[in-house]
Amino acid sequence: MAETERSPGLLEVIEQFSEEASPIDFILILEHWPLFLEGIWHTVVLVVLALIIGGILSIPLAVIRANRTPVLNQIVFGYVYVFRGTPLLVQLYLIYHGLGQFDFIRESFLWPVLRDAWWCTIIAFVLNTAAYTTEIFRGAIEAVPYGEVEAAKSCGMSPLTTNRRVVLPNALRRALPAYSNEVIFMLHGSVVASTVTIVDILGAGRILNSKYYLAYEGFIAAAILYMILVYFITRGFRVWEKHWHAHLRPREA
Amino acid sequence: MKKFYAAMVGFGLAAAMAVAQPVKAEDVLRIGVEGAYPPFSWKEADGTLKGFDIEIAEALCDKMGRQCELIEQDWDGIIPALLAKKYDAIIASMSITPERKKRVDFSNKYYNTPAKFVAHKDADYEPTPEGMAGKTVGVQRGTIHQCYMEKVFPDTDLQFYATQEEIFLDLAAGRIDAQISDSIQALEGFLETDDGVDYAFLGGDQFDLECHGEGAGIAVRKGEEELIAALNTAIQAIREDGTYKAINDKYFDFDIYGVESGS
Structure with missing residues (x-):
């Protein structure tokens, strides 16, 4: 009992700090944790789904680019150029506001999907991240030593088997560090979702700000949450790299 | 000598004020x-x-x-x-x-001026908390309308926008069922424009002193x-x-x- 009297709870300490010392109202942020939880959920689901779908799409596209497959290579190059050449925000606006302007789209079977801000965002994110990832994977495929491909060939493997057994496992491994950047960029890029009514982390911060006419609180809470997510991403990749790059580490005596 | 300095300082201050005063008035x-x-x-x-x-x-x-x-x-x-x-x-x-x-x-x-709902002219629901339950309503963030919707229409799904213009775009595109805003603004900014021909006010004035002021x-x-x-x-x-x-x-x-x- 004496103990509880002596040490004020963590919440009280924050409360006191908020009221007396800090220009920022931390209590207000803590009180709105369900709002920020919703924001985290939407951000994480959007980013993870976009990365999974975009990543799967990008593997065949990268193989096409690396092998210079006629015709297809030019098409993929065009796609990659358009989506790397324009800002993600513009892509999302074109899909969300742009497509919604046309009556034939509003009357088509696509509208139930395109009507929803969530689907528009997923489509924009997938197309965007697939374009960047295609280039990352293409570089990694081209960096696979030709000797390995020759060895596979001389064992009698078909081009498909060579890709599956030798080139891709090797290339995707090498692409990990570059790909971890793409994951972080995608997370940060995902803030554009808040401009089309999705309550992501930034959206939650904006709602908090506008509800209480604040300038910083919502943004600071959002910044901290993004930093925490990035921490987990970098930690995850470190573990992953440790596992998949084990053969590259110097041997222990 | 001291007096001289004091006079100088006084003069300087007066001069500074004389210069500063009109500048401030024209600020x-x-x-x-x-x-x-x-x-x-x-x-x-x-x-x-x-x-x-x-x-x-x-x-x-x-x-x-x-x-x-x-x-x-x-x-x-x-x-x-x-x-x-x-x-x-x-x-x-x-x-x-x-x-x-x-x-x-x-x-x-x-x-x-009063606040009102705007919805498609064929809308068949009442602008009551029960009638609007489960509907998606567009609201400009940080407005009296957000306060009102959160207080009086807890079962309505709200979609928040930065500007009123974006709300009208999404209403015309059919992304939201209705929107709530200042009635005059809705009338002149949307209902009387080409985009708003299929839309109409849904019900009468919405008012709550605490929210609308x-x-x-x-x-x-x-x-x-x-x-x-x-x-x-x-x-x-x-x-x-x-x-x-x-x-x-x-x-x-x-x-x-x-x-x-x-x-």
């Missing part, structure tokens, strides 16, 4: 406006600001004998920017509400009593000398000032 009054809220405030293609709020701001500056500079600011950050001294007053159809009074002071109202006023930082007094005198002056009516009649076919305020 530019910076006014924050929104620019995305027709017919109260919008931007022409050439970048000039137009609208009822803009003309009222100019008329008030004229009456106060002060030079004014209009500064455009998104609604989201319009109060924080006032507090950060990016400008000294907000003339942007801002309703005088208890929640806002915690952060800023207000002049008397300069107009008061006493009408639109001019917000200033706390403690600026002189500025408030000057603004109130100017509002009364333009009401009395017909300037208000002249501006009002350009945009509306009735007096949007509402009931004469007692204060």
Whole structure:
């Protein structure tokens, strides 16, 4: 009992700090944790789904680019150029506001999907991240030593088997560090979702700000949450790299 | 010798004040406006600001004998920017509400118009909490309408937007079932435009004193009593000398000032 009297709870300490010392109202942020939880959920689901779908799409596209497959290579190059050449925000606006302007789209079977801000965002994110990832994977495929491909060939493997057994496992491994950047960029890029009514982390911060006419609180809470997510991403990749790059580490005596 | 210095300092101060005084009187009054809220405030293609709020701001500056500079600011950050001294007053159809009074002071109202729902003209539901349950309604973030919807319509799904213009785009595209906003703004900014032909008001006025407040006023930082007094005198002056009516009649076919305020 004496103990509880002596040490004020963590919440009280924050409360006191908020009221007396800090220009920022931390209590207000803590009180709105369900709002920020919703924001985290939407951000994480959007980013993870976009990365999974975009990543799967990008593997065949990268193989096409690396092998210079006629015709297809030019098409993929065009796609990659358009989506790397324009800002993600513009892509999302074109899909969300742009497509919604046309009556034939509003009357088509696509509208139930395109009507929803969530689907528009997923489509924009997938197309965007697939374009960047295609280039990352293409570089990694081209960096696979030709000797390995020759060895596979001389064992009698078909081009498909060579890709599956030798080139891709090797290339995707090498692409990990570059790909971890793409994951972080995608997370940060995902803030554009808040401009089309999705309550992501930034959206939650904006709602908090506008509800209480604040300038910083919502943004600071959002910044901290993004930093925490990035921490987990970098930690995850470190573990992953440790596992998949084990053969590259110097041997222990 | 000491006296001489004192005289010099005194003279210097007086000279400095003499120079400073007229500069202060002519100090530019910076006014924050929104620019995305027709017919109260919008931007022409050439970048000039137009609208009822803009003309009222100019008329008030004229009456106060002060030079004014209009500064455009998104609604989201319009109060924080006032507090950060990016400008000294907000003339942007801002309703005088208890929640806002915690952060800023207000002049008397300069107009008061009711809020209404807008939905497709074939909408078959009532604008009641039960009728709107499960519907998706577009609301501008940080407005009296957000306060009202959260308080009175807890079972309605809200979608938040930065500007009223985006809400009308999404309503016309069929992304939201309805929207709630100032009735005059909805009428002139949407219903009477080409995009709004298939849409109509859903039900009558929506009102809750705590959320909607006493009408639109001019917000200033706390403690600026002189500025408030000057603004109130100017509002009364333009009401009395017909300037208000002249501006009002350009945009509306009735007096949007509402009931004469007692204060």
